[in-house]
Amino acid sequence: MENVDCIVVGAGLSGLACAQTLLETSNSVLLLELSDVPGGRVATDTIDGFQVDRGFQVYLDSYAEGQRFLNYASLNFGAFEPGALVAHRGRLFPVSDPWRRPFAAIRSVLSGAVSVTDGLRIAWLRSQVLAGVRRGEINPSSISGHGERTTREELVLRGFSSEFIKLFFEPFFGGVFLERNLTTAATVFNFTFAMFSSGRACLPAGGMSAIPQQMAQKLPPGCLQTCASVVRITHAPTGGGEVVLADGRRFCADSIIVSSAAVANPILLPEGISTGWKPPLWKGTRLVAFECEKKPPCGKTLVVSAEPVAVGPIDNLSVPSAVTEGYAPDGKDLIYVSVRGDWEGEDNQLPDAIRQQAEVWFGPDVKLWNHLSTVTVPKALPVETPLSRRQRPRSNYLAPGLFLCGDHLTTSSINGALVAGRLAAEEVLRAV
Template identity: 30%
Template sequence: MEKKSYKIHIIGAGVSGLIAAKVLEDNGYHPIIIEASNRVGGRVKTDVIDGYQLDHGFQVLLDAYPQAQKYLDFNALELQKFVPGATIFTDGKRSTIGDPLRDWSLLFSTLSSSIGTIGDKLKILKLNSTLKKTSIETIFSSPETTTLSYLESKGFSKDIINKFYKPFFAGIFLEPQLNTSSRMFKFVYKMFGEGHAVLPKAGIEAIPRYLQKQLKHTSFRFNTKVTAVNDDHLVLENGDKIRTHFSIIATEASHLIPNLKQTTKWKSCDNLYFTMETRAIDKPIIGLISNRNTLINNLFFHSSLNTASETKRELLSVTIVKNHNLDEKRLIENVQIELEKLCGISNTHFLKRYQITKALPELNNLQYDCSPTETQLKPTIFLAGDQQLNGSLNAAMLSGQRAAEGLILALEDGLRVEELTSEYL
């Protein structure tokens, strides 16, 4: 049987599924992607509402990610850089700190900031230097503890942990106590130190859209929900069955495979968008709220970056990672009160709320990579998705690559191919 004649189905058109399709195409196969929604992207989506680009949750790409450098064309995406630092709001006062080695304009504000001691700032520089010299493989083979315990072991003061590290990394890890694995912290810290946080000019969804455009021999079935994946067929929500030789599940698999013990817990967040006449932070730098009992964790003025959609008013994104029981009306009111009281941001007009229940996988024993054979769940079924490794776009890409490579290895096994071809002829 010719390679292009094999029925290879990928369930999920997120980043993992798109990368899996790319690897299969590069090796001569013509996969089929089945997606429950109406477009590619999975959790990486951007809506345009009233002319404003609204990402589903505050998401950034770290341009130092090895897989991003491998699979993405940064020029085509027109990546817009963030300033490598943060503006921190504490009890109505603000200060800005950052990495002066990458942006000299941050030197004076960082040294003069009341956030942390001089010793803390020297420890930050030392940590930057140490992690730059540490390989990714070493990071992910190191003993695993919580991020908070790791920072305490490095001698950072409670002041800089509570006012900078907690709000900054809570916005990345989507949990406020820094219980996330120290491996993830060191990996992300290393990536920040080696590059920049960036956003495509057209929003975060430009990434999966770019990947989709690279696919020349992959067919798509949108608005099609798979309810079960079996060895030789898929079951759709409408009861139809699709015959298949191989399947890659590039989404959560627990509800698709009978008796699958592997289940994923998820972190959630709220993302609210507001418009206003003027922005409180001129530079494209993240804003953090360091007060412990506030709803808001971080904020960002998307209009401080160049965007594909031009609007007259400023656009503000607010992220909440703490659990709450507020209905939408009360949530908006409380957020607006905090913005005015703590940040001096007033006259905001609510635009859109994204309540994201599956924002990041909650994982232990994080891995950077795996062998292609480790992605094989059954002889004809393979798993992909960042939940297989760690919660990052880099992991989503790498897991998709490994699942496709695992499938190709299975197909190149002569006995396996003979059994499949005789079965489906």
């Protein structure tokens, strides 16, 4: 049996951030990951030379925690145009840059369907959330109180017209939160709005998995062990314990930090130790990838659909190969379509249903889009309603020498996962 100072179970972004922080002061850290690669929910598959992310996600370069852990220059980020094209009644309407130019955005939007006062409200929202984040008052990592509102309640309270909520907030933030009812807690919305207002939505060259790969490369040799499925953790009352792998290997450590996504497997924790927390429901998503030779005219701009679900399954559509390099072989382009959660068709119906809906926007070239793959992610984001945020783990400390990390403790985002990893490591270092 091998002895180390600390064992981290799960090499998602949170586990990687935890291991990296521990290594600043600990001699030996072992990071155990059941999959064959690190990254957890941030993953990319190579299909016929295209890089297909496991679910559409973007990195916001305003994330403070990312600035701490990542080397932006070598990730070679490409950025989406700010704003979006909103599909409405078969046409695409530009919402140019609601984050920095709210009035221009409202003027350009949806041919008068939206009141100009929505522009004023966006400007006011923007200045308030930026100030709130700066002063630390809007912090989605904090445990929410009883008075927390949903995103929709917040927007209504702020006086946004129901048309603007339906035509912009529902399709745009429905795609971010993977739910269009906007039941996600307002704190998460306010923070995300501030991040969009102060940064760019980016993709790293070659796919989202470049982010965890960069973090894993910083670890010393032997620290990360992949294909290492932890099946049992035993705990000594005085602290620390033993970790058992599916292949029979055993490791001992003074401190064990378990990713919350791994603890969704209840047999993993030692007997008698409880998180006091029932893992929440998950929100799932599907991504359909197409290849094409002539990219659609949206280029670097995200297309979000405000059309009724009966019109088609598209939640949002993007062309990652137009945003940054490395997503598609030379001379080809890659198209991502995120599928609406409320579209009830089967996977095999998706490519035709998508082409039919997109042809109305982009014309007959869409018929030539070749289906590459359909990725289903049943556990993409934990539900983040005010209620589930009140019920999440209160602390990353479980018992002497036993800790939790993972996005369930903060907020479900790349930033949230990195924060949770760092905070868990700091708790370990305080305890030793």
